Amino acid sequence: MAALVLPDLDVDPRTLGDGEAALTAFLRGLPGVDRVGNERRAAQLATRSLKQDTKRALIDLAIRTVDLTTLEGADTPARVRSLCARALRPDPADAEVPPVAAVCVYPDLVATAAEAVAGSSVRVAAVATAFPSGRASRTVKLTDTREAVAAGADEIDMVIDRGAFLSGRYGAVADEIRAVKEVCGDAHLKVILETGELATYDNVRRASWLALIAGADTIKTSTGKVSPAATHPVALVMLQAVRDFHLMTGEPRGVKVAGGIRTTKDALRHLVLVNETVGADWLTPDRYRIGASGLLTDLLLQRQKLRTGVYGSADRVTLD
Amino acid sequence: MAERVRVLRTAKLFIGGAFPRSESGRTFEARGADGTVLANVALASRKDVRDAVVAARAAQPGWAAATALNRGQVLHRVAELLEGRHAQLVDELVATGVEPDAARAEVDGAVDRLVWYAGWTDKLTQVAGGVNPVAGPFFNLTVPEPVGVVGVIAPQRSALLGLVSVVAPALVGGNTVVVVASEARPLPAVTLTEILATSDVPPGTVDVLTGSVAELAPVLAGHLDVDGLDLTGLAGVDGVDRVALETAAAEDVTRVLPPPAEEPDFHRTPRGVDRIMAFCDLKTVWHPKGP
Numbered sequence: 001m002a003a004l005v006l007p008d009l010d011v012d013p014r015t016l017g018d019g020e021a022a023l024t025a026f027l028r029g030l031p032g033v034d035r036v037g038n039e040r041r042a043a044q045l046a047t048r049s050l051k052q053d054t055k056r057a058l059i060d061l062a063i064r065t066v067d068l069t070t071l072e073g074a075d076t077p078a079r080v081r082s083l084c085a086r087a088l089r090p091d092p093a094d095a096e097v098p099p100v101a102a103v104c105v106y107p108d109l110v111a112t113a114a115e116a117v118a119g120s121s122v123r124v125a126a127v128a129t130a131f132p133s134g135r136a137s138r139t140v141k142l143t144d145t146r147e148a149v150a151a152g153a154d155e156i157d158m159v160i161d162r163g164a165f166l167s168g169r170y171g172a173v174a175d176e177i178r179a180v181k182e183v184c185g186d187a188h189l190k191v192i193l194e195t196g197e198l199a200t201y202d203n204v205r206r207a208s209w210l211a212l213i214a215g216a217d218t219i220k221t222s223t224g225k226v227s228p229a230a231t232h233p234v235a236l237v238m239l240q241a242v243r244d245f246h247l248m249t250g251e252p253r254g255v256k257v258a259g260g261i262r263t264t265k266d267a268l269r270h271l272v273l274v275n276e277t278v279g280a281d282w283l284t285p286d287r288y289r290i291g292a293s294g295l296l297t298d299l300l301l302q303r304q305k306l307r308t309g310v311y312g313s314a315d316r317v318t319l320d
Numbered sequence: 321m322a323e324r325v326r327v328l329r330t331a332k333l334f335i336g337g338a339f340p341r342s343e344s345g346r347t348f349e350a351r352g353a354d355g356t357v358l359a360n361v362a363l364a365s366r367k368d369v370r371d372a373v374v375a376a377r378a379a380q381p382g383w384a385a386a387t388a389l390n391r392g393q394v395l396h397r398v399a400e401l402l403e404g405r406h407a408q409l410v411d412e413l414v415a416t417g418v419e420p421d422a423a424r425a426e427v428d429g430a431v432d433r434l435v436w437y438a439g440w441t442d443k444l445t446q447v448a449g450g451v452n453p454v455a456g457p458f459f460n461l462t463v464p465e466p467v468g469v470v471g472v473i474a475p476q477r478s479a480l481l482g483l484v485s486v487v488a489p490a491l492v493g494g495n496t497v498v499v500v501a502s503e504a505r506p507l508p509a510v511t512l513t514e515i516l517a518t519s520d521v522p523p524g525t526v527d528v529l530t531g532s533v534a535e536l537a538p539v540l541a542g543h544l545d546v547d548g549l550d551l552t553g554l555a556g557v558d559g560v561d562r563v564a565l566e567t568a569a570a571e572d573v574t575r576v577l578p579p580p581a582e583e584p585d586f587h588r589t590p591r592g593v594d595r596i597m598a599f600c601d602l603k604t605v606w607h608p609k610g611p
Binding site for chain 2: 310311312314315316
């Protein structure tokens with residue numbers, strides 16, 4: 001395993017106490033990200049060549065890690081049901097294609113989705129806490145979460161308060177994550193950092209640690225509503241945080257990249273980043289997810305191409 | 321003073337309005353009639369075919385949705401710019417062994433052919449479509465619609481006029497085109513791409529690959545996202561299994577225009593809308609007559 005990004009620390013970051021001062025001191029004390037080096041490292045890993053067998057395996061893995069997402073104002077129960085059907089069996093013509101990891105919907109459609117995927121391995125994720133802006137009172141956010149969990153959500157994707165984070169009120173952000181985590185109960189909590197609004201890699205690193213310390217089961221790049229979203233350098237910084245957190249505390253946490261990943265090539269590059277940063281243990285849907293909607297079509301097309309040797313057509317893949 | 325060193329052109333592919341090198345990094349030498357090396361040309365691979373089809377597919381709805389008038393204007397503008405490159409194209413044809421007079425006639429013919437097809441865009445529906453008499457209170461209309469993405473093997477001998485004569489008709493109907501240029505004489509096609517890039521043809525509408533016909537044709541024929549296949553350029557090409565190409569195309573009901581026994585004389589005016597309609601479907605709609 002590669003060396004820690006962090007200097008040796010005797011403190012367990014989870015035991016910083018509730019005081020905002022200790023948390024702030026810890027986050028501010030994190031080493032800065034070398035922007036040029038980080039981007040170069042990410043770009044370099046993107047050039048790794050993958051042999052055909054590896055590609056075959058990684059495409060299936062990518063399909064298993066997809067959070068099939070629909071987050072539109074125009075979503076209807078029927079659309080969510082058809083999305084779920086696709087999640088359960090992505091390629092109707094080929095039963096060997098594994099189901100995706102989860103479907104990701106707005107809270108009001110959780111019940112519909114939960115009913116549609118009941119009894120399968122596909123989980124239901126709900127975006128909550130006034131997604132995507134997070135601009136609502138704590139009460140509203142907690143109610144949003146509570147209702148989603150009650151309706152049957154297995155996973156909650158919450159957004160952090162970027163306004164509070166950017167103005168340095170780290171304690172407020174952490175408190176909110178802890179409060180949501182408590183309401184989640186057994187549901188898996190993914191914390192969306194919305195890296196496109198955090199401006200610097202240093203902020204991405206701080207936000208990642210903040211979320212991990214506050215109890216996020218998974219840290220997630222973006223809502224998908226802001227661009228840039230899941231870029232490789234940002235994913236790299238977040239994966240490093242998860243790796244170091246694991247080395248310091250022994251607790252494995254997950255990462256989810258979401259937003260702007262549309263091609264198989266891009267998805268496989270993200271998987272290479274994971275393997276090279278946190279290691280192969282993270283190449284599982286329990287610890288790594290790709291949030292996407294259009295990506296699944298391309299994954300299926302590339303899968304068909306590898307099997308038949310003939311380039312496919314989007315006309316031959318089911319719509320969601 | 322030392323003699324100036326000429327700057328040579330890098331002949332690249334034309335995909336999605338850009339000029340990439342081959343994804344494979346390969347090149348081949350385009351040679352003149354006397355064996356001299358004219359240029360190093362990109363040798364396209366199957367992945368370049370894939371990229372070109374993706375670009376053509378993305379461009380197709382927009383091109384088909386453009387008004388007939390607009391498509392005509394765009395094709396006419398290509399003719400205008402072709403006229404401006406007259407001397408360069410004549411030189412390129414002469415270098416491949418065409419007599420100077422014949423080369424001038426070929427470039428003239430290519431310009432005229434584009435203008436001729438440009439005129440067809442807003443007349444096609446009247447000629448190929450129609451209003452059908454039906455026994456009921458309905459308007460019954462038939463209109464031609466493009467099939468989608470058309471793969472074209474360009475003629476081997478007539479490197480410019482032949483190329484224009486197979487590409488333009490597919491464009492008229494609203495198709496986008498992936499062309500494999502003449503294998504032995506790729507340079508006029510490369511010059512045409514430089515004209516297309518500076519004309520009003522939307523990126524991806526025409527994508528041009530240079531390279532081995534025997535290597536690229538099967539990929540294009542088997543590609544499930546290619547809706548039409550013009551094999552005119554296979555006339556005079558050895559080593560390509562035409563039956564296999566048509567069989568691969570049949571898998572997804574690709575329209576195939578089979579190759580003629582030998583390369584036709586492209587100076588002759590085309591037979592009406594035959595080539596345009598080769599890559600159009602006829603759609604018939606019933607519309608109730610009002611009270």
